[in-house]
Amino acid sequence: MNEKRAIKVALLGAGSVGSQVARLLLEQADEYERRVGTRLELIGISVRNPDAKRDVDLPKELFTTDAETLIVSADIVVELMGGINPARELVTLALESGADVVTANKALLAHHGAELFELAERVGAQLYYEAAVGGAIPIIRPLRENLGGDRVERILGIVNGTTNYILDRMHTRGDSFDESLRIATELGYAEADPTADIEGYDAQQKASILASIAFHTKVPVDSVYREGITKVSIDEIEDAKRAGYVVKLLAICERIPGNNGEKDQVSARVYPALVPETHPLASVHGGNNAIFVEAKAAGSLMFYGAGAGGVETASAVLGDLVAAARRHLLGGPGSGESMDADLPILPVEEIVTSYQISLEAEDEAGILAGIAQTFAEKQVSVATLEQAAPVEESDDGDAESRATLVIGTHRATEGALSSLVTALAESPAVHDIKGVLRVEGSNL
Numbered sequence: 237m238n239e240k241r242a243i244k245v246a247l248l249g250a251g252s253v254g255s256q257v258a259r260l261l262l263e264q265a266d267e268y269e270r271r272v273g274t275r276l277e278l279i280g281i282s283v284r285n286p287d288a289k290r291d292v293d294l295p296k297e298l299f300t301t302d303a304e305t306l307i308v309s310a311d312i313v314v315e316l317m318g319g320i321n322p323a324r325e326l327v328t329l330a331l332e333s334g335a336d337v338v339t340a341n342k343a344l345l346a347h348h349g350a351e352l353f354e355l356a357e358r359v360g361a362q363l364y365y366e367a368a369v370g371g372a373i374p375i376i377r378p379l380r381e382n383l384g385g386d387r388v389e390r391i392l393g394i395v396n397g398t399t400n401y402i403l404d405r406m407h408t409r410g411d412s413f414d415e416s417l418r419i420a421t422e423l424g425y426a427e428a429d430p431t432a433d434i435e436g437y438d439a440q441q442k443a444s445i446l447a448s449i450a451f452h453t454k455v456p457v458d459s460v461y462r463e464g465i466t467k468v469s470i471d472e473i474e475d476a477k478r479a480g481y482v483v484k485l486l487a488i489c490e491r492i493p494g495n496n497g498e499k500d501q502v503s504a505r506v507y508p509a510l511v512p513e514t515h516p517l518a519s520v521h522g523g524n525n526a527i528f529v530e531a532k533a534a535g536s537l538m539f540y541g542a543g544a545g546g547v548e549t550a551s552a553v554l555g556d557l558v559a560a561a562r563r564h565l566l567g568g569p570g571s572g573e574s575m576d577a578d579l580p581i582l583p584v585e586e587i588v589t590s591y592q593i594s595l596e597a598e599d600e601a602g603i604l605a606g607i608a609q610t611f612a613e614k615q616v617s618v619a620t621l622e623q624a625a626p627v628e629e630s631d632d633g634d635a636e637s638r639a640t641l642v643i644g645t646h647r648a649t650e651g652a653l654s655s656l657v658t659a660l661a662e663s664p665a666v667h668d669i670k671g672v673l674r675v676e677g678s679n680l
């Protein structure tokens with residue numbers, strides 16, 4: 237009888253995602269065998285401590301602390317340890333020994349993806365990473381394959397569940413930042429060190445991965461402009477709400493058409509932005525993620541769902557594992573990453589966007605004219621202006637009246653807009669700049 241041999245799978249790491257992958261791989265073995273055409277055999281799980289308490293009961297005999305020996309016996313290596321070292325060395329070893337690799341490690345890919353993709357191509361192996369962006373949401377394969385014949389023009393992504401959870405709670409319930417972060421951590425959305433989430437590093441890594449695939453160009457993680465959400469105040473969220481916006485931490489990847497036959501440029505950036513409440517991204521609540529893609533022929537598409545969570549992320553990993561197993565049976569080289577467009581990265585000062593600026597000004601005749609003059613000098617045009625009720629203040633016995641102005645600008649370069657904000661801050665008419673947020677997904 238000509239029975240196909242089993243495909244040997246090695247798992248590195250049995251934490252939130254890894255333990256779920258192991259459980260489902262064992263529980264659903266028969267189903268995978270039917271789907272793939274041969275058995276997927278979990279030959280071992282590399283762990284740091286075989287006796288550690290885990291959420292899922294796994295057969296102890298599968299545990300090993302010798303990752304290298306496990307890797308060289310495997311056809312497919314699934315890396316779910318996270319972090320750069322030793323994941324980088326172990327993935328390198330796996331590819332060099334001819335295994336295909338499945339990983340969820342966005343940090344590894346954002347920092348060393350180019351080197352690992354080159355190695356995979358050289359040895360004829362394949363690196364799969366659907367779980368690295370958007371957790372369970374299919375987005376890597378849609379960009380690489382389904383949209384491989386289209387031209388992606390823009391991506392607006394909510395790619396970090398922790399920050400979406402925090403901003404959503406601040407918006408819908410008026411809860412504080414600290415309280416919202418505490419609950420997001422309890423729910424298991426946050427990284428071990430939540431700085432990666434709230435300061436935007438996690439989203440920056442994901443933006444670098446998305447932009448690289450979408451634009452067939454290496455977009456190094458350090459070239460992705462980044463701001464986190466720690467400076468977003470409840471007042472700014474309230475001002476946004478009154479003006480018909482929701483604040484979201486966005487990963488933005490944009491292709492900027494070149495002039496006069498020049499090459500297009502690309503921009504990748506992460507910052508909290510105002511999104512009109514009518515935009516599909518505004519309705520992404522809690523820890524969910526959504527990636528809104530604008531492509532030349534397809535138009536607008538939105539990919540939505542669970543961007544984090546052990547079992548949810550395991551779904552994406554197992555999908556990759558099935559794809560890797562099928563490829564393994566077919567043989568032949570991997571399909572590689574097409575990074576040959578080599579588009580230049582737009583400097584951050586040249587990004588074109590619009591701002592909403594909340595400021596406190598003296599409520600006197602002529603003040604508005606002075607502010608308008610500053611806008612004119614900086615060649616930024618006002619799109620909307622709203623004045624909140626004046627506040628009476630009398631610290632020193634003299635009552636003075638201050639007005640909060642919420643000014644929306646038309647689109648201008650980042651350079652012009654930040655120079656405007658500096659000039660406003662220095663203007664005697666302006667008492668305090670309460671907040672500055674960019675607007676995305678609007679026609680302003």
Ligand SMILES: NC(=O)c1ccc[n+]([C@@H]2O[C@H](COP(=O)([O-])OP(=O)(O)OC[C@H]3O[C@@H](n4cnc5c(N)ncnc54)[C@H](O)[C@@H]3O)[C@@H](O)[C@H]2O)c1
Nearest residue numbers: 249250251252253282283284316317318340341544545549
């Ligand atoms: N948890 C999520 O929601 C989620 C979502 C998307 C992507 N990811 C990615 O998936 C990967 C795993 O995440 P996780 O949440 O399961 O992390 P985790 O911290 O729960 O699990 C990682 C496990 O790997 C083990 N480990 C670390 N170094 C090791 C080593 N040298 N040898 C053996 N074991 C080692 C740790 O002890 C831990 O048990 C990360 O790259 C993460 O960024 C996670």
Ligand SMILES: N[C@@H](CCO)C(=O)O
Nearest residue numbers: 396397398425427544
């Ligand atoms: N900490 C990440 C996990 C998924 O990558 C998040 O909050 O989205």
Ligand code: NA
Nearest residue numbers: 366369371373
């Ligand atoms: Na995904």
